[in-house]
Amino acid sequence: MAREEEEQALGSGLSTDYGSISQEQSSVQEHSFQKLSNTKFAIILSCLFINVFLAALDSTVVATLLSVIASDLDCLPSISWVATSYLLSCAAFQPIFGKFSDIFGRKQVTLFCVLIFGLGCLCSGISNSLSLMVFGRLISGIGGGGFNTMGAIILSDIVSLDQRGLYQGYINIFYGVGSGLGGVFAGFFQKYFDWRMAFLSQVPVCVISGVLTYLYLEIHADHHKINGKTYTEKIKSIDFHGSVVLIGSIFLLMLAASVGGKDIAFDSIGFVLLIIFGVLGLLHFYFYELSIEDPVIPVKLLSIPTVFSSSIACWVLSMNTFSILLYLPFFWEAVHDRSSYESGIRLIPGAVAASVGSIFAGVYIKIFKKYKMLLIVCSLINLCGSILIYCSSINGNSLFYEMTILVPCQFGMASVVTIILIAMVSSVSNTEHALVTSIQYGFRSTGSTLGVSLASAILQKSLHDNMMNNFKYVKENPQLVEKVIRKALINVNYAHTSAPEFAKSLIIAAYNSACHDVFKFVVLTGTLVAGSSLFINENELS
Incomplete structure (x- = not known):
């Protein structure tokens, strides 16, 4: 009788327990994923990979374009909006996609994300003003947030729990490669075409993904109690x-x-x-x-220690990762006069390390069905990488140092992200997988937005203060000094191009100090990731 009541609760979408799932529940879960033909499975995975890659690519595609766009549009004081607008809409809308996909279906919500993302890329690509650029990025962010959430949710529908870490690792490869290659991708188009093509080139890819999604993405989520209702009834249930x-x-x-x-x-x-x-x-x-x-989100799930601790870890890890990916290339360009393309090349080893980290974590979990110790070790690796970034020198580092500096951070980040999702999913019942996934991605997106915003605020304030302090005792025409400072604050390349000789080293020193203040924030968030990982419990993976 108790077993029948539990299965009825699972079938109706209600949870019988907000703690770690039992072995009996795990057995029910293990047979709840949908088995597909090899062809359809491969096509669906390809769609997920494409979508997650695009979402990650757009989160960092402006990393090596910030200075170019700022100079082109004369908007350095407001340039952070180009990056934060995308992350802002991701953060705001991402938490609701899990529930909406339960109501309207995986295909419909995914198609909406593809459409809105492509429209945003089109707006960004044709923009000649900061306002239209920011609007396009906001629209893209809604779709990009949906790509991330829906990728993990659909994976839960078609892959068993003990295999999920491995397949989540595959998805994280595309996420890591996308975020890591965003700078290279943008730098390539900036060098050989125009920076706007970095956005326009994504539109045809969205079309291909949309067509494949429409033709092949059929997910039977029979455990959702909304299943079988009319469209009007679905609207009313929101x-x-x-x-x-x-x-x-x-x-x-x-x-x-x-x-x-x-x-x-x-x-x-x-x-x-x-x-x-x-x-x-x-x-x-x-x-x-x-x-x-x-x-729309069962906040009771946050009372589970692993769900809460994992959410906090995701939050600060996103702050750490996006602050690095946006402001380390900025440091190379502003202080060492690297081109967008050169900075992008230096991001490639980090992208490779992220791919390796994702697969390593997935394989480890599949073999040992454990994750706690690996989580702690990988979070410490991420922290060590953050410290290495802080140690970057104003006088320049070796090519080897710059090419490998992102490896520890990206390896640790990708491993931790993979492990945390498995920890969260294994803490709840099968019917709550979509919802807890939305919670995780909600914390990740808010963390990335907050991290970039805080890093930008730190950079702008420190840059202004250091610039004023460095020029305080310069014995030149006060009007000339004021003009130099004003230009240096809005144009990253000014010190390396047209700045007066007496001002070049002072401007570069100000940018170096400002970037290292951002890197202090990076070390702090890396420390918090390692600390929060200690409170994530080890759940049984059947």
Whole structure:
């Protein structure tokens, strides 16, 4: 009788336990994934790989283009919006895709993501103003966030739990390669064509992915209680209140992180109101979701220690990773006068290391069905890599050092991401896999947005302060000095091109100090990743 009640609960989408799953539940889960023909399985995986690759590529495609776009559009003080706008919309919308895919189906939600992502790339590619560029990036971010979430969710539908680490490793390869090659990809188009082609070239790929998704992506999620309802009934079942409050609250907080200290002062009324309404919105969302029967995100899952600790680890790891991928190339270009293409080449070994890390973690979990010790070791490797980045010298490092500096960070990051998702999924019942996946990707996207915003705020403030301090005792015409400082603050290449001889070393020193302040933040977040991994429990993997 108890077994029948448990299976009924699983079939209706309700969880019988918010703790670690039992061996009996695991057995039920093990037979719940959908078996597909080899051809269809390969095509679906290819679609997931393409989508995740595009999402990761766009998260870092501007890493080596920031200085170029800033100089082209004369918008260095606001250039962080080109990067944060994409991550901002990812953060705001990503948490809802799990529930929406339960309601409308995996295919429909994936097709929507492909359409909106392609439209955003088109807008970015034809932009001649910062406003249109940012709008395109915002639209792309919605689709990119969906790509990441849906990739992990669909994988849960078609792969058994003990194999999931390996296949998640495969997906993470494409994510790691995409994020690692974003700079190379952009640098190539900047060198041989135009930076706008870095965005336009993605549109045909979206078309191919959309066609394959439409033809082959058929997932039978029989355990979803929404299955078989009419379209009107599906619309009515959406938790609109919770969805709007969640998106709005995250957007306000991420907006505060993005504009605080730059566009508006930290002590201004506007900044304080953004924080207050954002925090109040999240509190309202939390208690509201506890009170309803079918929440967009079951916040009760956060009471599970592994889910909560994994979410925090994802959050700070994303801060660490994206701060590195955006501002290490910036350091090379601003301080060492590397071209976008040269900086991109130096990111390639890191992308390879991320691929190796993902597969290594997946194979390790498949063989040993354990992950806790590996998680701790890989988080420490990531921390060591963060320290190496902080040790970068203003006088230049060897080519070998610059080519390998990202290897520890990217290897550790990819391994930790793979392990954490398996830890979270193994902590809940099968019917909650899509929802807990959305939680993880929600924390990852908010972390990446917040990390880039904080790093940008640190860079801008430190750059201004160091620039003013370095020129304080310069015995030149005050008007000339003021003009030099103004140009140096808005044009990254100014010191290496047209700056007066007396100012070049002072400008470069200011950029070096500012970048190393960002690298201190990188070390801090790496430390927090290692610390939070200690609180993730080891669950049984059947």
